[in-house]
Amino acid sequence: MEEIVLRLKELLFPSIADVAVLSVDVSIAMVRVDAECTGNGAACPTCRVWSDRVHGSYLRFPADVPSAGRSVVLHLKVRRFACRNSECTRRTFVEQIPGLTRRHGQRTERLRATLASVGLALAGRAGARLSSTLGVCVSRSTVLRLVDALPEPEAPAPRVVGVDEYAT
Template sequence: MRFPADAPSAGRSVVLQLRVRRFACRNSECTCRTFVEQIPGLTRRHGQRTERLRATPASVGLALAGRAGARLAPALGVCVSRSTVLRLVDALPEPEVPAPRVVGVCCEYATRKGRHYGTVLVDVEARRPVDLLPDREGSSPAAWLADQPGVEVVCRDRTPFFAEGTTAGAPQAVQVADRWHLWHNLSEATEQSVAQHRRCLRALVPTVPVPAPEAVPAADSHGSPRPRGHRFADRTRDRHAAVHAPLTAGHSRRSVQRQLGMTYRTVKQLAGAAMPEELFTGQWQNRPSVLDDYKPYLDDRWSEGCTNAWKL
């Protein structure tokens, strides 16, 4: 008697009771002494599930992989772990894939990031992978392409070992660049060209008369080191006014701290200053810089297209 689990019916689990025959082997040298009869399409050797029940989590695993497939399987009436889902997917037979005509060998995958990389071979016309190579050496694509005489076009990037492997394995195939690398190379060339001719582009921009700005005093009557409109100075003035307004109304500093969401030290510092200009310390002064003597040279280099800070 065998009791394989079957797919659920109307929300109830189903267990079959099968009476099968058991055969004995008379060969004393055989490792298996008995053999149990299998029913085609229903049972298999050492199987605890029917073929129909195996197909359900295997299909879910193909779509969602292990963890997500194991979470969805109970909704279908099947309780399996993620390891079982992956094992059922791994036991599926390899699908019959027709020989590709256009192969892409420009994709890579990492078995260990920064250490070990392999190559993905893609059927460009069907838009699906066809094989995984264990490394990025030119000999691996060459050996694979040599076994595929029907390959007519090889789509690759500018990597030297891909070019060598393609030439050795499929000399009859036409080698082309894929769409992504074409756009990537075009964007890089355009960016470099624009950076090298920035002065020419700037000369083509029509000059529009700009109205003269209103004269703003460099410092107000309270001795502010920055004119109105400086973002740090304006922010300090706003915070100073926001703290002094409730203090004038009779609120305590702790109350102002809770209302404005500031630390007590910040409220104390702003409350202790009668005017916001007293808080303008040396970090806003026009201190000399070690780059002052070289700023014209740096501006010229930047205009010529050198935008790398390390090179500058």
């Protein structure tokens, strides 16, 4: 059983550390993945001081990339840590899993990236339609918002200097 759970972790989160799969439940329309964070603490997002003082825990339900036509939802147990820095303005904070979650995120990072790619290729309305076909129900404004949240691409350095630039 333990070996199966380890292989599920490799299958579902191949490049993500500090997450363990507890169980996977498959129904007709949905896959539910119960998982938890396994890091030995987290850095405060305000002061960056490391803390392992657990203040509590709760479940988050980020949507993930669909699997075999079924929508996938994580039931992810996350911990709230108390900041150890007495001068910090933040008293507690919730751990995040790099590459998987972000603060207040309703989708995993890979689902965000997938929807943003769909939005870049098709824009809002068609992007939302394709996403629905793929098993993710989002509005066109959500698709556009995810595209809008992408970092600006870096402008390539000019390869040829024109006469005007040369004169100055």
